[in-house]
Amino acid sequence: MTDQPKQIQAIDLIKSVFEHINGNLALLRFTIEKMTPVNGVPDNTNADKWEAIVSFYQTLSSQQPTKYQVDIQISEKLVSFCPLEGDTKVKEKTKAYKVVEDNSSESKK
Numbered sequence: 001m002t003d004q005p006k007q008i009q010a011i012d013l014i015k016s017v018f019e020h021i022n023g024n025l026a027l028l029r030f031t032i033e034k035m036t037p038v039n040g041v042p043d044n045t046n047a048d049k050w051e052a053i054v055s056f057y058q059t060l061s062s063q064q065p066t067k068y069q070v071d072i073q074i075s076e077k078l079v080s081f082c083p084l085e086g087d088t089k090v091k092e093k094t095k096a097y098k099v100v101e102d103n104s105s106e107s108k109k
Contacts, residue, residue: 005045005046006045006046006047006048006050006074007035007037007045007050009074010035010050010052010072010074011032011035013072013074013077013079013099014032014052014054014070014072014079015027015030016099017079017081017097017099018030018054018056020097021097022056022058027056028056028057028060029056029057029065030054030055030056031054031055031056031065032052032053032054033052033053033054033055033067034052034053035050035051035052035053036050036051036052037049037050037051038050038051038071048073048074048075049071049072049073049074050071050072050074051069051070051071051072052069052070052072053067053068053069053070053084054067054068054070054081055067055068066083067083067084068081068082068083068084069081069082069084069089076098077098077099077100078096078097078098078099079096079097079098079099080094080095080096080097081094081095081096082094082095
Protein backbone atom coordinates (compact mmCIF):
# COMPACT_ATOMS: atom_id res chain seq x y z
CA MET A 1 0.00 0.00 0.00
CA THR A 2 2.92 2.38 0.56
CA ASP A 3 3.97 2.30 -3.12
CA GLN A 4 0.68 3.87 -4.17
CA PRO A 5 -0.03 7.62 -4.28
CA LYS A 6 -1.48 8.99 -1.03
CA GLN A 7 -4.83 9.71 -2.67
CA ILE A 8 -5.20 6.02 -3.63
CA GLN A 9 -4.13 4.96 -0.12
CA ALA A 10 -6.86 7.18 1.32
CA ILE A 11 -9.47 5.65 -0.99
CA ASP A 12 -8.34 2.13 -0.04
CA LEU A 13 -8.64 2.97 3.67
CA ILE A 14 -12.16 4.33 3.19
CA LYS A 15 -13.27 1.27 1.26
CA SER A 16 -11.74 -1.18 3.73
CA VAL A 17 -13.50 0.45 6.70
CA PHE A 18 -16.91 0.60 5.01
CA GLU A 19 -16.59 -2.96 3.76
CA HIS A 20 -15.54 -4.20 7.21
CA ILE A 21 -18.53 -2.53 8.88
CA ASN A 22 -21.21 -3.22 6.27
CA GLY A 23 -19.90 -6.26 4.38
CA ASN A 24 -19.64 -6.53 0.62
CA LEU A 25 -22.79 -4.45 0.15
CA ALA A 26 -20.86 -1.36 1.28
CA LEU A 27 -19.10 -1.36 -2.05
CA LEU A 28 -22.33 -1.73 -3.99
CA ARG A 29 -22.37 1.38 -6.12
CA PHE A 30 -19.81 2.96 -3.78
CA THR A 31 -19.06 6.48 -4.98
CA ILE A 32 -16.51 9.04 -3.91
CA GLU A 33 -18.35 12.25 -4.67
CA LYS A 34 -15.65 14.64 -3.50
CA MET A 35 -12.13 14.22 -2.16
CA THR A 36 -9.77 17.00 -1.13
CA PRO A 37 -6.49 17.16 0.74
CA VAL A 38 -6.69 18.92 4.10
CA ASN A 39 -3.52 20.95 3.96
CA GLY A 40 -4.59 24.05 2.10
CA VAL A 41 -3.14 22.96 -1.24
CA PRO A 42 -6.01 21.70 -3.44
CA ASP A 43 -3.80 19.84 -5.92
CA ASN A 44 -1.53 18.12 -3.39
CA THR A 45 -2.15 14.43 -4.10
CA ASN A 46 0.56 13.44 -1.60
CA ALA A 47 -1.17 14.96 1.43
CA ASP A 48 -1.39 12.80 4.55
CA LYS A 49 -4.85 14.06 5.55
CA TRP A 50 -7.91 13.97 3.31
CA GLU A 51 -11.59 14.82 3.51
CA ALA A 52 -14.12 13.02 1.37
CA ILE A 53 -17.84 12.77 0.71
CA VAL A 54 -18.84 9.20 -0.13
CA SER A 55 -22.11 7.44 -0.78
CA PHE A 56 -23.33 3.89 -1.23
CA TYR A 57 -26.54 1.89 -1.19
CA GLN A 58 -26.84 0.14 2.17
CA THR A 59 -29.13 -2.62 0.91
CA LEU A 60 -30.12 -4.07 -2.43
CA SER A 61 -33.56 -2.49 -2.05
CA SER A 62 -32.33 1.00 -1.08
CA GLN A 63 -33.92 3.71 -3.17
CA GLN A 64 -31.25 6.32 -2.42
CA PRO A 65 -27.63 6.14 -1.36
CA THR A 66 -26.52 7.05 2.15
CA LYS A 67 -23.91 9.84 2.23
CA TYR A 68 -21.04 10.24 4.68
CA GLN A 69 -18.37 12.82 5.33
CA VAL A 70 -15.08 11.02 5.87
CA ASP A 71 -11.80 12.29 7.34
CA ILE A 72 -8.69 10.21 6.63
CA GLN A 73 -5.25 10.34 8.25
CA ILE A 74 -3.04 8.08 6.19
CA SER A 75 0.00 7.89 8.48
CA GLU A 76 -2.21 6.86 11.42
CA LYS A 77 -4.48 4.70 9.22
CA LEU A 78 -7.37 6.49 10.92
CA VAL A 79 -10.76 6.90 9.24
CA SER A 80 -13.53 8.87 10.93
CA PHE A 81 -16.91 9.46 9.39
CA CYS A 82 -20.38 10.68 10.07
CA PRO A 83 -23.61 10.45 8.11
CA LEU A 84 -24.88 13.46 6.21
CA GLU A 85 -28.46 14.65 6.18
CA GLY A 86 -28.54 16.78 3.07
CA ASP A 87 -25.25 18.64 3.32
CA THR A 88 -25.23 18.76 7.14
CA LYS A 89 -23.11 16.46 9.31
CA VAL A 90 -24.87 14.50 12.04
CA LYS A 91 -22.13 15.17 14.60
CA GLU A 92 -23.41 12.98 17.41
CA LYS A 93 -23.02 9.96 15.12
CA THR A 94 -19.34 10.45 14.25
CA LYS A 95 -17.31 7.22 14.42
CA ALA A 96 -13.59 6.63 14.04
CA TYR A 97 -11.74 3.46 13.08
CA LYS A 98 -8.05 2.64 13.01
CA VAL A 99 -7.10 0.18 10.28
CA VAL A 100 -4.74 -2.51 11.55
CA GLU A 101 -3.23 -5.01 9.15
CA ASP A 102 -3.71 -8.64 10.15
CA ASN A 103 -0.59 -10.68 9.50
CA SER A 104 -1.85 -13.78 11.33
CA SER A 105 -2.34 -15.72 8.07
CA GLU A 106 1.33 -15.20 7.19
CA SER A 107 2.50 -16.55 10.55
CA LYS A 108 0.51 -19.77 10.02
CA LYS A 109 2.29 -20.60 6.76
